[in-house]
Each structure stands twice: as C-alpha cells, then as structure tokens.
Amino acid sequence: MAADRSDCDDGGVPAPRTIVFVVFQGMQISELAGPLDVFALLNTLVETPRDRLPPELRGHSIATDGTAAASENPGPAADRVAPVLPYRLLTASPGGRPITCDGGLTLSVAHSLAELAAGEDYDTLIVVGGNVSGPGAAEVVPELPALARKARRVASVCAGALLLAAAGLLDGYRATTHWGSTALMARRYPRVTVEPDRIYVRDRNRWTSAGMSAGVDLALALVEDDHGSETAALIARVYVVFTRRPGGQAQFSAQLRSQPARTPAIRAVQRWLPDHLDEDLAVAALARRADMSERNFARAFRTETGCTPAAFVEDLRLEAARRLLESTELTIGAIARQLGYRHGETLHRVFTRRLGTTPERYRQHFATGTARSADNKPTGTNWVRARA
Numbered sequence: 001m002a003a004d005r006s007d008c009d010d011g012g013v014p015a016p017r018t019i020v021f022v023v024f025q026g027m028q029i030s031e032l033a034g035p036l037d038v039f040a041l042l043n044t045l046v047e048t049p050r051d052r053l054p055p056e057l058r059g060h061s062i063a064t065d066g067t068a069a070a071s072e073n074p075g076p077a078a079d080r081v082a083p084v085l086p087y088r089l090l091t092a093s094p095g096g097r098p099i100t101c102d103g104g105l106t107l108s109v110a111h112s113l114a115e116l117a118a119g120e121d122y123d124t125l126i127v128v129g130g131n132v133s134g135p136g137a138a139e140v141v142p143e144l145p146a147l148a149r150k151a152r153r154v155a156s157v158c159a160g161a162l163l164l165a166a167a168g169l170l171d172g173y174r175a176t177t178h179w180g181s182t183a184l185m186a187r188r189y190p191r192v193t194v195e196p197d198r199i200y201v202r203d204r205n206r207w208t209s210a211g212m213s214a215g216v217d218l219a220l221a222l223v224e225d226d227h228g229s230e231t232a233a234l235i236a237r238v239y240v241v242f243t244r245r246p247g248g249q250a251q252f253s254a255q256l257r258s259q260p261a262r263t264p265a266i267r268a269v270q271r272w273l274p275d276h277l278d279e280d281l282a283v284a285a286l287a288r289r290a291d292m293s294e295r296n297f298a299r300a301f302r303t304e305t306g307c308t309p310a311a312f313v314e315d316l317r318l319e320a321a322r323r324l325l326e327s328t329e330l331t332i333g334a335i336a337r338q339l340g341y342r343h344g345e346t347l348h349r350v351f352t353r354r355l356g357t358t359p360e361r362y363r364q365h366f367a368t369g370t371a372r373s374a375d376n377k378p379t380g381t382n383w384v385r386a387r388a
Contacts, residue, residue, distance in 0.1 A: 014084060015084070016084060016085050016086060016087055016088040017086060017087050017088065017122075017123035017124065017226065018087075018088045018090060018122035018123050018124075019039060019087055019088070019089050019090065019122075019123060019124045019126060020090045020091075020092055020111075020116055020122055020124070020125050020126065020147070020151070021035075021036060021089070021090065021091045021092070021126050021128060022092055022093075022113065022125065022126065022127045022128065022140060022143075022144070022147070022160075022163075023091050023092070023093050023099045023107065023109060023128055024093060024094065024099065024130070024136040024137050024139065024140045025099055025100055025131075025134065025135070025136025025137075025139075026100075026101070026102055026130050026131030026134040026136045026137065027099060027101055027102065027128050027129070027130035027131070027136070028101065028102045028103075028128070028129060028130040028158070028212065029101040029102070029103060029105055029107070030212045030215075031128040031129050031130065031157040031158050031160070031212050031215050032091070032107075032128050032157075034157075034212065034213070034215045034216045034219070035126060035157060035215045035216060035218060035219035036089055036219075037239070038216060038219035038220055038223060038235055038239065039086075039087040039089055039219060039222075039223070040087070040089060041235055041238060041239060042086050042087065042223060042227070042231065042235055043085045043086060043087055043089075045057070045234070045235075045238070046083050046085055046086060047083055047085060057234070057238070086226070086227065090110060090111055090116070091107070091109045091110055091111065092109065092110075092111040092112060092113050092115070092116050092147075093109040093111075093112065093113065094112065094113055094136075094139045094140060094143065095112050095113075095114075096109055096110070096111055096112035096115065097109065099136075101130070102130050102131055113140065113143040113147060114143065116147060116150070117143060117146035117147050117150065118146075119150070120150075121150050121151070121152075122150055122151055122152075123151065123152050123153070124151060124152065124153050124154075124155060124222065125144075125147050125148055125150075125151040125153075125154045125155065126155045126156065126157065126160075127140070127144065127154075127155070127156045127157070127160035127161075127163050127164055128156075128157045128158070128160050128215075129156070129157055129158030129159035129160040129161075129162075129177075129178065129212075130158075130159065132159045132160070132162045132163055132181075137163055140163055141163055141166045141167050142167075144163065144164065144167035144169060145167055145168065145169065148167075148169050152205065153205040153206070153207060153222075154169060154205060154206055154207070155206070155207035155208065155209075155218060155222070156175075156177070156207075156208045156209065157209050157212070157214075157215035157218065158177065158178045158209065158210065158211055158212055158214070158215065159177055159178050159181050160177075160208075161175050161176065161177035161181075161185065161208040161209075162177060162181060162184075162185055162188075164206075164208070165185060165188070165189040165192050166189075169206070170189065170191075170192040170206060170208070171189075171191040171192065172191060173192060173193065173203045173204070173206045174192075174193045174194075174195055174201050174203040175192050175193070175194060175195065175201055175203065175206065175208040176194065176195045176196065176198040176199075176200065176201045176208050176209065176210050177194070177208060177210065178210055178211050179196065179210065179211070182194050182196035183196075198210065199214045199217050200214055200217055200218045200221060202221070207221070207222065216239070220232045220235060220236055223235055260305075261300070261301065261304040261305055262304050263290075263300055263304060265290040265291060265292065266290055266292075266297070266300060266301055266304060266305075268290070269286055269289055269290050270305070270312070272289070273312070273313065273316055274316055274320070277313075277316060277317050277320055277338075277339045277340050278337070278338055278339060278340045279340060280340075281309075281313045281340060283297065283298050283309050283310065286301075286309055297309070314350065314354075317339045317340065317341070317350070318350060318351070318354055318355075320339055321335055321336075321339055321347060321350075321351070321359065322362065324338070324339075325359055325362055325363040326363070331344075332344040332347060332348070332359050332360070335347065335359070344359075347359060
C-alpha cells in the first residue's frame with residue numbers, strides 16, 4: 001500500500017497527493033467531472049493570490065499540509081513563492097487510449113493503467129461508473145488489483161463499485177453503489193457487505209459512493225480527510241453546495257424506498273400517513289384505521305412493504321424533520337411536537353442514530369432560504385466562472 005502524503009519531496013516540501021481516476025469506454029462524464037472538480041478547485045484556491053480572491057474568501061486560511069498557499073503570500077507577484085498544490089490529478093485508461101463517454105463525448109487520457117500500475121506509489125485510486133457491463137469496463141477489472149496496491153486509499157463513484165467488487169477489492173468491506181445496482185452487487189459478490197441506503201460508505205481505506213451527485217459528496221469527504229472540515233466546507237461553499245452530505249443520508253425517500261402495499265387498506269394508510277405525522281401512529285392505531293387486527297396488520301405491512309409500520313413512520317417523520325430544518329426557523333422542540341414527538345430530545349436521538357449528526361448541525365449544513373443566515377450563503381460563483 002502506498003505511503004501517506006506526509007512524505008516530502010527532496011527539498012523537504014510536502015508533495016502533492018496524486019489522485020488517479022480510472023476511466024473506460026462507456027463511462028459517464030459526470031462521474032469523473034464532479035469529483036475531479038472538487039480537487040481541482042482546491043488547487044485553484046491554493047494557487048490564487050489573496051488579492052485575486054473574492055472578498056468573501058480572503059479571510060479563510062486555505063493553506064494545506066503546512067505549505068503556504070499563494071493567498072498567504074500577499075507581497076508583489078515577483079516575490080511570491082509558488083505554492084505546492086495539494087493535488088495532482090491523473091486520468092488513466094486501458095492502453096492510455098481516448099475514451100468515448102456514454103453520451104458520446106470523447107476524452108483524451110494521459111496515462112495507461114499498466115503504466116501507473118508499474119510506476120510509483122500514489123495516494124488515491126478512484127474508479128468511475130457508467131456502462132459497467134460493457135466491454136470497456138471488463139477491460140479495466142484485471143488491472144485494478146495492481147493499481148490498488150499502489151494506492152493509499154481506493155474509491156469508486158456510482159456503479160464503479162461493481163468493478164472494484166469484480167476485482168475482489170471489496171471482499172470483507174462494507175460498500176454502497178447506485179440504488180439500481182445494490183441488489184445485483186449483494187447477489188453477485190456475497191463477500192461484500194452492501195449498504196444500499198447510504199450516500200457513501202467509508203470502510204478503512206475503501207470509499208464507495210452511490211449515484212452521480214454522491215461522487216461530489218465523496219470527493220468533499222476525501223478533502224476533509226486530507227485537509228480538515230474547514231477546507232472541505234470552503235470548497236463546498238464555492239462549489240455552491242452547502243456542505244457534504246453525511247454518508248448515512250438516504251439515497252431516496254421513505255415512500256420510494258418502501259414498496260406500495262398490495263392490500264388496498266394498507267396502501268390507503270401509507271397515503272394517509274405523511275399528512276398526519278402529529279397524531280398517534282402506534283401500530284394499534286394504524287391497524288384500526290385499516291380495519292385489521294394489530295397482528296395481521298403488522299405482518300401484512302412488513303410482508304408487502306419490506307419494513308415494519310414503526311420503521312415506516314420513523315422514516316416519514318425523519319424526512320419531514322429534515323425538510324423543516326432546511327426550510328423554516330422553527331425550534332427543534334416545535335418541529336418535534338409538529339411531528340408527533342413529545343420532546344425535542346426524542347428527535348435529537350432519532351437524528352443521531354439514523355444520520356450520525358444532530359438536528360442543529362444538520363440545519364447548519366443544509367438550511368436554505370429563510371432558515372439560512374446571510375453569512376452562510378454560497379459565494380464566489382462568478383469568480384469561479386470567470387476563471388473557467
């Protein structure tokens with residue numbers, strides 16, 4: 001496994017972390033461009049002198065690994081020391097050949113997989129997704145074990161996790177992938193513990209993400225792992241996302257995750273629930289509404305929807321709480337009461353258990369509109385576009 005980037009170059013200066021993106025015929029360009037832009041944006045911030053940054057960003061320290069960014073050298077341009085960029089970004093394909101993406105775009109590639117597998121260690125290997133059942137993806141799989149041995153950490157975007165699994169690189173690890181492929185992945189690769197309801201999963205040095213947009217969340221999490229939460233939050237702010245989503249955030253809503261019940265009375269309860277979350281939603285009450293015995297209702301509900309009535313109700317309340325935290329200034333206690341919880345502490349426990357964060361921290365990260373204070377609004381968009 002590759003050494004950590006704490007190693008320095010011959011001059012005693014930390015060297016950039018090399019990130020290798022594995023691409024192939026039939027890949028989806030967004031699964032490369034989104035994560036790559038996160039790392040590239042940090043490079044841009046580091047190399048931009050402070051006086052050329054937007055005013056909103058000049059107060060932030062964006063130096064990485066103890067190396068001064070250009071923004072930390074405010075003197076005349078001729079006297080400024082060139083900063084060491086935090087990342088060196090490479091693309092690699094079988095044979096180093098150009099890649100035709102799923103949408104028809106042709107992508108030039110600088111390196112071959114074999115070249116990098118035979119070269120020096122590097123920091124991070126990221127396998128993108130796309131048409132992972134096509135011949136282009138099949139050509140990649142045999143190369144991955146040698147590439148992974150060179151990397152400190154191994155990651156995938158979307159269905160790229162299927163390629164890692166096919167290469168045996170997720171055996172004994174927890175992982176996720178696009179919702180449409182989780183069942184296939186669990187069935188085809190039983191040595192992988194598939195977590196279908198996650199935005200991204202980190203298990204030791206394996207990082208896997210769900211859909212295309214989750215690749216950005218994954219990249220922000222990698223930046224945070226490398227350079228801390230402040231740097232990741234700054235990148236998210238300039239990127240015009242509010243911050244990275246917690247890895248445990250669900251890919252889909254409760255209604256989409258569960259199956260519609262076949263029994264009309266249970267299906268009617270499913271439709272009724274979202275507008276009555278402040279009421280008594282114990283199993284006994286729901287069974288009465290369906291005109292069924294409590295035992296039969298609970299058994300049929302689980303059989304037909306794939307989850308228990310209590311879990312379905314908790315999912316709905318959690319989603320409603322998230323929406324209220326994102327879009328209103330209601331207190332935590334008021335939100336809890338509106339959703340049928342007697343105390344704010346109950347909502348706090350549910351949030352911590354299910355999302356790995358508190359309601360307060362979730363609001364800080366995801367609030368929009370009136371729920372977001374002025375100094376949390378994204379800035380710097382025009383500057384980024386002007387540099388493009």
